[in-house]
Amino acid sequence: MSFSTILGQDKTIKRLRALIESARIPPAMIFYGAPGTGKFLTAVEFAKAINCSHTEHREKRTAPQLPDEEDLFAAAAPAPEPEPEQEPLKVHTDPSDSCGACLSCLQAASGAHPDIRIVDTAFQAALLGEAESSNLKIDTMRELSRWAQQKPMMSAWKIFIVRDAEALVPQAQNALLKTLEEPPPGTLVILTVSKKTSLLSTILSRSCVVDFGRLPAEALQTLLEAQGTEPTQAAALAALGAGSLEKAAEAGTFLKRVSALRPGDQARIFKFTAGLPRDSHKARDEVKTLLDLLLLKTRKAWSAAPAPSKNKFTSLLRRTLALKRMAERNVSYQLLLETALLESDRAGIRIEDLVKPD
Template identity: 35%
Template sequence: MPFHDVIGQARAVLFLQRAVTTGRVAHAYLFTGPAGVGKRAAALALAQALNCQQVSSFEFRVPGLKSGICNLQQHSDTQHPTPNTQHPESPNDGCGECRACRNIANGQHPDVQMIEPDGATVKIEQIRTLEADAALVPYEAQWKVFILNNAERMTEAAANALLKTLEEPARNTVFVLLTSTVAALLPTIVSRCQAVTFSPLPHGQIEALLREQGMESSQARLIASLSRGSIERALSPEVASLPATRDRLLEGLARGFQDGPAALIELADKLAKDRETLQQQLEILSAWLRDLMVAKASGKTKWLVNDDRGETIARQAAVVRLDAVLEGLRAVHTTMDNLTRNANPRLSTEDLLLRLREALPSGLLPVSA
């Protein structure tokens, strides 16, 4: 996947392309941002841009050379084929079709490695193997590229070993660390990398991509709104089943409201067993209350996230007070914020459900009502 195929990250892509064009390629990059927004694709695109066989000779500034300049084709012992006229020269992007680009995309290039966690962590043995390989000259490419996925999952020993490698980088070697949690990395590692920020994709862009793949419009809008800006998350099977998940959640809440506090405490215990699932349920609830607010305030349903339930939302909005909806929405957002601060999931969820029962009418939430 060359740079031109990376979705929704124009600023990050432009920054990397300028580095390739000017020859000011850093020895280490830190790609930060939520999971599934294009960090991995951009790292592979960078490897393709540096090693594409269709790009004509151009100069890089390489630390350590007396002149500071290294001509790529003259510096390499590998003979590259004559550029194919069907693929215009683009010295800041890979063609995506030459042998080098295809091998990089398929994970089969000897000079481009993707290091994944071994189980729960990236272990020191993996970093030592990386160090030994980085000390060697490229096998066939111009640049060796090491991509470390989920870099925040390095053990302390692995992180310290990588730090030594970053302090003494080999020539024509690039390290790309991918993380969604910068705070979990050693500050000394962060300081030795060029940071590149990847932002969540706009919901409208994700919705359009889902519709291009044949997804029905109302489902695409719902999934896009709950994707957290991640196309990877939007395409996951769990998120594809969100409409059914939403209906079960709202029905369960409605029964809990009617049956009383004991039923809500039992429901909170079920919801809080998995933090990731709980986050998704809270996002679903937030979207529903947001739609109630929009319908109540505007009297219109064309702006709804859950537009497949437009009639139900309009009916519920007619019988609920706006201040009650806003109170419920604030309670959901407060709980979501508290969970990011490592609050107890079960106690936080219990408190939220009891607050919602006080704020909202008992018969409000059933989608089948």
């Protein structure tokens, strides 16, 4: 594993590699982008590359030293005979990426690096001896601050990756802020986040924000195939995934649920919506994804329709957009989705069409 395993984020990776090469790594970073765009994997690879103990990396990253007096005199002396050229050893020489073979890289890859900690709700549950919660709590951030004060055990950097940092409650963010304000030397905190608005402005202003764009469909398809999805289905899901591996996976579950419906069954829309997740946040996300798919298909139908038939698609677009705005409020997501699917069905856009690639 190295940066080469991250697909579709070339510009971002280039920026991160430049930071490593210039040895100007900020103490606090925010990896920001839609879910399923590779923020967390990149954070792990970045941490691995920073702490890789390959000598080439170390030499490159040490700050240039001023020559001492003796060296200044030595500089005036005739240059020594150049050493005979040796066949270069075939070793890892990329100073901005991990070697993948040193002890540090191997420990990071197995999740057992003593100086790289992944902080998420599962880690918190183990740390506090509690059931997994959807929030990251103040006690967890206090522990992080305490660890940050300790010296790294084996590497140059002590790195904390706070995964899905939108889960940090405000008090926990305030506790973290103290570490970001006065970071102990050699400490790096990376927050991965898909909603910047969930972070306090004081956290945002102290962090270097790195943006992750949507993944190109080809990258999504390759990733899906690498996960074992059959190529034709991977292509279909990549087209529906809107640049996010997570959305593509969601589309996969729609695909399964839709293919289980009997065509022509009058009740198939109700059967489909009854399968929405019970968790209201998940249900809302799923309904919003489906409404986006409906809008996409309606726009396509509108542009393909002859002028006299465009009106019905124009009004369907308006109604679906209004339903999407309602999905931001506390409503019955199942009822909302039923309304949208029934109205589309009447205009000739069937639920089965939503998961068909164009």
